[in-house]
Amino acid sequence: MVERTPFLNFFTHVILFVGFVLCIAPFVVVTIAASHNLKDVNDVPMSLLPGSDFWLNIKTAWTTADLGPKLLNSFIMAAGVAAGKVMISAFTAFSIVYFRYPGRTFIFWLIFVTLMLPLEVRIVPTYAVVANVLSPYQTILDLTGLSWLVEKVSGVQVSLSLGLLNSYSGLILPLIATATGTFLYRQFFLTVPDELTEAARMDGAGALRFFIDILLPLSRNNMAALGTIMFLWAWNQYLWPLLITTDQSHATAVTELKQLIPNVGGIPEWNIAMAGTLIVMLPPLIVVVAMQRWFVRGLIATEK
Amino acid sequence: MEKRVTFSSWTIGILFAVPQLLLIFTFFYWPAGQAVYWSLTLQQPWGGGNIWVGLDNFRSILSNADYWNSITASLVFAGISTGLAMFIALVLAALTDRQLAGSRFYRVVLIWPYGIAAPALAMAFRFILAPEAGFMAVVNQVWPGFWDPGLDGADAMASIIIAFSWKYVGYNFIFFLAAFQAIPRSLIEAAAMDGSGVMRRFRDIQFPLITPTIFFLLVINITESFQDSFGIVDIMTSGGPANATNLMVYKIYSDGFKGLDYSGAAAQSIILMLLIIVLTIFQFRFIERRVHYR
Numbered sequence: 093m094v095e096r097t098p099f100l101n102f103f104t105h106v107i108l109f110v111g112f113v114l115c116i117a118p119f120v121v122v123t124i125a126a127s128h129n130l131k132d133v134n135d136v137p138m139s140l141l142p143g144s145d146f147w148l149n150i151k152t153a154w155t156t157a158d159l160g161p162k163l164l165n166s167f168i169m170a171a172g173v174a175a176g177k178v179m180i181s182a183f184t185a186f187s188i189v190y191f192r193y194p195g196r197t198f199i200f201w202l203i204f205v206t207l208m209l210p211l212e213v214r215i216v217p218t219y220a221v222v223a224n225v226l227s228p229y230q231t232i233l234d235l236t237g238l239s240w241l242v243e244k245v246s247g248v249q250v251s252l253s254l255g256l257l258n259s260y261s262g263l264i265l266p267l268i269a270t271a272t273g274t275f276l277y278r279q280f281f282l283t284v285p286d287e288l289t290e291a292a293r294m295d296g297a298g299a300l301r302f303f304i305d306i307l308l309p310l311s312r313n314n315m316a317a318l319g320t321i322m323f324l325w326a327w328n329q330y331l332w333p334l335l336i337t338t339d340q341s342h343a344t345a346v347t348e349l350k351q352l353i354p355n356v357g358g359i360p361e362w363n364i365a366m367a368g369t370l371i372v373m374l375p376p377l378i379v380v381v382a383m384q385r386w387f388v389r390g391l392i393a394t395e396k
Numbered sequence: 397m398e399k400r401v402t403f404s405s406w407t408i409g410i411l412f413a414v415p416q417l418l419l420i421f422t423f424f425y426w427p428a429g430q431a432v433y434w435s436l437t438l439q440q441p442w443g444g445g446n447i448w449v450g451l452d453n454f455r456s457i458l459s460n461a462d463y464w465n466s467i468t469a470s471l472v473f474a475g476i477s478t479g480l481a482m483f484i485a486l487v488l489a490a491l492t493d494r495q496l497a498g499s500r501f502y503r504v505v506l507i508w509p510y511g512i513a514a515p516a517l518a519m520a521f522r523f524i525l526a527p528e529a530g531f532m533a534v535v536n537q538v539w540p541g542f543w544d545p546g547l548d549g550a551d552a553m554a555s556i557i558i559a560f561s562w563k564y565v566g567y568n569f570i571f572f573l574a575a576f577q578a579i580p581r582s583l584i585e586a587a588a589m590d591g592s593g594v595m596r597r598f599r600d601i602q603f604p605l606i607t608p609t610i611f612f613l614l615v616i617n618i619t620e621s622f623q624d625s626f627g628i629v630d631i632m633t634s635g636g637p638a639n640a641t642n643l644m645v646y647k648i649y650s651d652g653f654k655g656l657d658y659s660g661a662a663a664q665s666i667i668l669m670l671l672i673i674v675l676t677i678f679q680f681r682f683i684e685r686r687v688h689y690r
Contacts, residue, residue, distance in 0.1 A: 191409025217427035380511035
């Protein structure tokens, strides 16, 4: 760019090309392996020319791992998390930025702390809560003596119970319970000019109307970026769905991959496994390619 | 920064915060508190009350060789994969930022790996690195017994490091490239006018200016290596062979849900939480000093 450096330019091209090959190779290998028959895929070395069994393998993988309903589950979970995050983070950021009620700073920190500890490190107790989401409230009632009081007065025994194992809410809600997104909105709301708020108030708009008619439309870019990131993040979740979907009907596509690991005995069916892998990795890849701009923007904005 | 113009209705303001607060109370603070409670008591998985045991759970875990093995494996994994993923991404981003022909193309493709679910890419690498089929089989034909992640712990560790690094090169690339592009072009041109070459400019201008990003990515990569590794380990090695890849989150999962040792798993969770918090503080405290902030 600034000066002529033919030698360095040559190396730049070589290294970037090697990087490109390493980045793309797994995709290519998976696709080729998915097109071979059982014998060819286990050849050493495996032929890099595509075989002819691609659709057959895809079909076998699809039925073995029951991918149709599982992909639908994945989609519902990912869309639910994305939508929930986009809405709830907006609410919270609005509350933190635009109001001056006592305890606001405390709430801010309460939410900020959740960034520190990801779901993975507190899976065991979170699992117990999801098994009965009302258990925290039951315990509080018991400890404060309220349930005793209620039982004495009305004769009704208080036992709150609502299990969310094997349900979409169980999959989605705990994944929404973190602060990512709230800060994205907060940063953005802080850049919205005060004059706009003043003008809205002058015209008689209350908090609710200002939020719905002015703030939300202005946040469209943020919503797209956050939605993209959260969709991908939720789609790629593994440990959480694995734990709480003890029943096959709510399992997601990513957790179903495990069904496709070839058995130790016999000739490993790598072609089927790779076909399944291809199906599972395709939707997020399409989202990344189609939403590239929002993806990059959302990633950089949510993390900082 | 604060808003000058706000709304006066407290009720509406608090109501807007309620959904989030309910969620984080139910799914974050309560479980976190429960983890602390469980780690200090001994609970029967099938009910029957808890017995207060103080720090006994921690003592029994910390005197367990398997647990120390798991910590060592996690640290080795975190160190090598973070170093690898960050170094490769830094080189690729620096070269892409030179904006030669084709750099737009690389900018698009090199971020793809980050979109892939860890278990899916683990499956791909399980095949690519399989000793009997795939590509390492070729190497094994030349040197029989050279590579077998199913038997050799070091090979298994290398496999999960390769899979994890591949994904996070894409992630780090996005941030490094953004950081390089944020450096004003005029700064680089001025340095070029003063007669500095490409390497010199990288060392004295670009590198110091992206240190905040390096610092930030270091923290993220290490914490992600604790969490996002679960899917990779579960699909590729299941913690084996002989616990060589039994990373901390995987061990919490297998002790808690397969072994039904809730108290032990809770104590391990607490230790992992502390480790992540300490790492974050350590990095803020000691690395931040050498970081050039704009």
